[in-house]
Amino acid sequence: MFLGVFALAVTGAAETGYEAWLRYAPVDSLSERRYQALPSSAVALGDSLVVRTAQAELVRGVRGMLGRTLRAEGALPRESAIVLGTFAAVKAAAPALALPTNLKQDSFLLEAVVLDGFPCLLITAPNDRGVLYGVFALLSKIARHETVAGLNEVQQPYAPIRWVNQWDNLDGSIERGYAGRSIFFENGSVRADLARARDYARLLASIGINGCTINNVNANPRILEDSFLPQLARVAEAFRSWGVALSIAVDLSSPKVIGGLGTFDPLDAQVGAWWRVKADEIYQRIPDFGGFVIKADSEGRSGPSAYGRTHADAASVIARALKHHGGVVFYRAFVYNHHLDWRDPKNDRAKAAYDNFHPLDGEFEDNAIVQIKHGPIDFQVREPVSPLFGAFERTNQAIELQITQEYTGQQRHLCFLPPLWKEVLDFDLKAGGGRTPVKELVAGRSFHRPTGGFVGVANVGMDANWLGHPLAMANLYGFGRLAWDPNLSAGAIAEEWTRLTFGNDATVVRTITAMQLASWPIYESYTGPLGAGTLTNILGSHYGPGIESSERNGWGQWHRADHEGIGMDRTVATGTGFAAQYAAPLARLYESAKSTPDDLLLFFHHVPYTDVLHTGKTVIQHIYDSHYEGAERAEGLVRQWTSLKGRVDEERYAAVLAQLNYQAGHAIVWRDAICNWFFRTSGIADARGRVGHHPHRIEAENMQLDGYSPFEVSPWETASGGKGIECVGEKPSCQAMFRFNRPAGWYELDVQYFDQNNGESKYRLFVGMQQVDEWVADDHLPATRPGGDSSTRRRVTGLALRPGDEIRIQGSPDGAEHAPLDYIEIHRWPPE
């Protein structure tokens, strides 16, 4: 029997991002001196699998960072040691040692102690998972070059629920996943190779996450079939040594659809029995199973309304089946009518969760948790805090945050979300008359609930770096850290993550931290003004601009922009009355446009474009200014990143630069779509004369075309001038030409083209007879047509241009992608 077989630190491997914040990169020799006194043994007391995992991780981490292999011992040696064990195991080995009482589950203690006369570093906890967390905390300190001498530190989790959800489908796709196929499923079954699942559980454990729901909330009933249970047990086994509980999303109609009953009425005794038997079967195979997640009566899912029952009825029948096993049920509050009549100005999707759930307070079992999205709509870049958090005094709740960037750039745009989450968590809903910040409500602290906490929708995939964008993993890290301690600042989290992921070079740490902290405001400023809600194409990808897609349909994501004004009137006086769902002081705040903060103005009020904001600007000028400023700041991210050239490994340097370059180009697409749309709709010109004027832009449709033909892009605002050109004739390639007519000098040239996912067109760029660039449009963007989702920028820097130069682009179509082009823009280089 081995005490532990551990993976050796990989040296010299390319920086793919797979190791994320657990790289255990070698500590430089100067910093290494801080750890010379570290004991040479790692003692695991007791026989817990998780504690043995903790021991192996400690050996692995120290080996990677300090080049030493700690002795993995099973009992106290007569020398200095790092001692790991639960309180019980430590007590048994060292009865004289005083240990804290009243620590919560998953807490841990790091303490320099003397055992048998030898100085030791004790890592102990009420339960084995806490010991593992303590080891990760110690390794994080070393990775960040912090001292570990004389430690005396207790850390306790803020709430018991710290889970992630994955929206993976059994066929291997992931709903709202932007980083490849599922790490859990393929072709309707659990994957044969669960190495990624195991490594994911390790990442989760390292930031204190203790549960993971592996399938889509739009659940396939098959997940509960008898034949599927052994497969789930394999995933649970992969999670077990990392203390991560497996859970699954289930369909409420399962008793009927796969159980063969004639009903799934939650009050039917047969149905209750069916859930009990099913739960017993699961726990027989998976004793540490976490529980179920339910999405019901929402977006076409079955629900209790079929039998006139309440959500509490539905949650309870399942909660009771899980209760004696220690399992919990998460019941999602994301319930709304998606066939709302848009003509009725009183209708309001934002009201749905509160209206549906607040009457049920007190009717849920103690092991049921209502899972509430942070805002009343759906993970928008800006919405008010959901009033439902303040409506439960006798019901467990959890906040649902979205790590996967569905409405915030889909990991193609940098958008570090902890600052957004912090605003929500710190927001005081003044429930029950007292001070009740959301974090306290969801943690169950405000009203002394037995459980509650944090759920993050992660949707990592098979991409080597888990989330696609090399900087996006900061969101998963930040979610875990905030779930552990929501009082941490977003800046501290960004800095921690940067040190762990990119090392401790001061310039790198400062620059990346600043970029992360700026990124959400930047994204907001070029995509969504003043809390109007998203202006993306909400009927499709939820990605590029599509201003009118939210209007005139039943989905209720209306911004109500017309030729005179914009915004949803949600006041009590004249609007939908949503504001009244808040406690009185907040309701009053939002009821008046004057007191409503600018960044939520259009969420609560419909105002004329000429209304003046607290900033003194009109609404329309704010729309123009913020979008220009946002696009400029996105360009600034590129410049900040290039200042790190040579300080960051080449692989990740190039990968991030490519993403940021793309983002800066797409920010201009967003800017122009929104500014042009509002200009055409309002008829009010930009006071600074920018909108509609692009002196350095040459529209493709205005070039001299050979084979190319112009076409209309829909919606019109997603292409410059509403038009593009495409190569649809018989020829294998087409050309578009124009003459440069500015002074001789160095320039950079941005080609805006459309990169669909149904073809790989080739482009070549010429200055005169000289080819100066070529590329293939082989990106994977969510688009099969030219438009805001596919619009992409290719930048060529450092071109020496002369007046009269013929600039020519040659496009070779492929598949259904006709080498489409929008425009070329030319600027002085290098930028000022």
Added chain:
Amino acid sequence: MFLGVFALAVTGAAETGYEAWLRYAPVDSLSERRYQALPSSAVALGDSLVVRTAQAELVRGVRGMLGRTLRAEGALPRESAIVLGTFAAVKAAAPALALPTNLKQDSFLLEAVVLDGFPCLLITAPNDRGVLYGVFALLSKIARHETVAGLNEVQQPYAPIRWVNQWDNLDGSIERGYAGRSIFFENGSVRADLARARDYARLLASIGINGCTINNVNANPRILEDSFLPQLARVAEAFRSWGVALSIAVDLSSPKVIGGLGTFDPLDAQVGAWWRVKADEIYQRIPDFGGFVIKADSEGRSGPSAYGRTHADAASVIARALKHHGGVVFYRAFVYNHHLDWRDPKNDRAKAAYDNFHPLDGEFEDNAIVQIKHGPIDFQVREPVSPLFGAFERTNQAIELQITQEYTGQQRHLCFLPPLWKEVLDFDLKAGGGRTPVKELVAGRSFHRPTGGFVGVANVGMDANWLGHPLAMANLYGFGRLAWDPNLSAGAIAEEWTRLTFGNDATVVRTITAMQLASWPIYESYTGPLGAGTLTNILGSHYGPGIESSERNGWGQWHRADHEGIGMDRTVATGTGFAAQYAAPLARLYESAKSTPDDLLLFFHHVPYTDVLHTGKTVIQHIYDSHYEGAERAEGLVRQWTSLKGRVDEERYAAVLAQLNYQAGHAIVWRDAICNWFFRTSGIADARGRVGHHPHRIEAENMQLDGYSPFEVSPWETASGGKGIECVGEKPSCQAMFRFNRPAGWYELDVQYFDQNNGESKYRLFVGMQQVDEWVADDHLPATRPGGDSSTRRRVTGLALRPGDEIRIQGSPDGAEHAPLDYIEIHRWPPE
């Protein structure tokens, strides 16, 4: 028509070594300021393919390093420009410009001039190849962050012949190639994809190499078959734009073997006609064909001796066929009898080349070149300079240097060869009574020959980094630079190469340069004492130790070591008389042991082990001391390299570290084999008590074995104690154990095992119950048995060991490799 389609600089790619010294890595922004005034146009005058290639390379290099795309122009613009063209083309465009006269072919001029009132940088040359070389020179300056302002520089090649030979076989293998399969051939034909050949020609051109012979000197006659010529033409095409002439090695019996004649007698008219027709055919397809290389009457090859003809007869018939096409023939002087009677003390292989060729001086055609290995034996780590160089006054000659490290560590050991080559090239043979350093003789300068120069046996292969060891490409670079200018110092070459390959960080440049310069003396000191000749297994791999393999056979690489003394007596007075092949002053020097330099003592003299050297040491003590010192210095290379951690990209850092670690282990194998053999043979103990005493070594055969059994290694000196252990029973794995009995502390543990190429055994190492390492013996060493060729070290650092620890190694055999082990050695860690 495009002026040039160029590859874009690859960014973010892993550092595989493929780009070698042409990485064109971005220049940091501080150094970049030096190049702000660089013109923005690159003008190629005239319509030469090579000049257009030079223009495209200039655009590519500047784009990679400075991020600017120069305008590729075809005529002088009315502005500053970098102007490329031959003298003729420049004269045509700017008749007023004064250009130098009397520059040799391939020379170039870099000069800041004023053309039409605009400051320009002129890169011009007598021929187009010179222009290309000038561009590479300019790009090298930028890569090394040198100024390029106000240039006025002429560079001329030292000799017209600057060629490489590749010993590639048509089946795709490479004789004495250590970096994968052939880039030219596979399965009996030229490869379909010649991208590597093209990129190789670019590398060669960048260091001034103008010819490449692509097939083994042990030539397959098929290369001259009619069906093969179109394939050769494809290679010539791949070389052409880089100004590299294709040549091939041919078999002298071709007229008979593939030509269908009844003879290949060089004096037979039919034979002469056959060669003429064949040459005409070749030149029809390949107008710039370089010529032929011939190995005849050597190591079993056919030759003129079959018809009683001379080498001059053989060379001449072919030279005459090539002459009017401008081609040359290289006739190798590596001719000797490999069935020499070793019992006759007068026999001496070293005499063969001189004896065979010096009588023929003046009998070769003007386009024939005798190609002479640098020493009289065969690329040994130490031999005297071949006396044949001094024997030709009326014959063209070229020196053959070996870039592929056949006898110098086969690119598994670091051995930077320019210092060796410099010693040879600077050696004054005093031919004809004057001062005649070898470089002047081979360049044809001493006796005013029409041609001559330098041939390097390169043997690059399909390995991504061309030569296997990431630092070995310095030898190819160094060969090219010395062929261009043999007056360059080895240190300057090493520094240039390091800057181009690893960047300009001062510590990196200093450290790698020092390592390269030290590496040949280090390799010599642990493998070959006092010019005794190689002690490797000369009958097989030419790699690991095998002291007696050169004795008692006809190959003539005798060192004549017996129980009393060692060395070949090559004096006139009592020995083979080889010394008399040198001019009188040198012959006198070598005739006396007293005046012979220590490092050639055993080449010229047989001396007792107790003889005292100029250093004051006895021969035997020198053997012991130098081998211990060499092994220690090899270990020092590891430490020098680890000081660069974080300053060199991870990929190459790890790859070089692995090689150096292996080398340091193999240096100990060499040390112990030689020291033990001479100790046993001479019976004279090491005055410092080291030989035969290894206090920290535990022989595998002395461990407690479970499944393993001891076996005898042959020759005995290639394993510690002459024995190893192997796992040959029924069990899937075997174990060997011992108890650690030294004080508690940090240690490193070296496992010496045998890694054959006919199996991939697995090893696991345990301390007590804890696995601390595991690895697979999957290296590609030239060995199918345990011994000096396969002996390999695995090092585990940073182990905390305690007295009484059980250390256990588990080996799992695979194929014909029985998880063999030699010993374990344990040292304090970190090293002092």
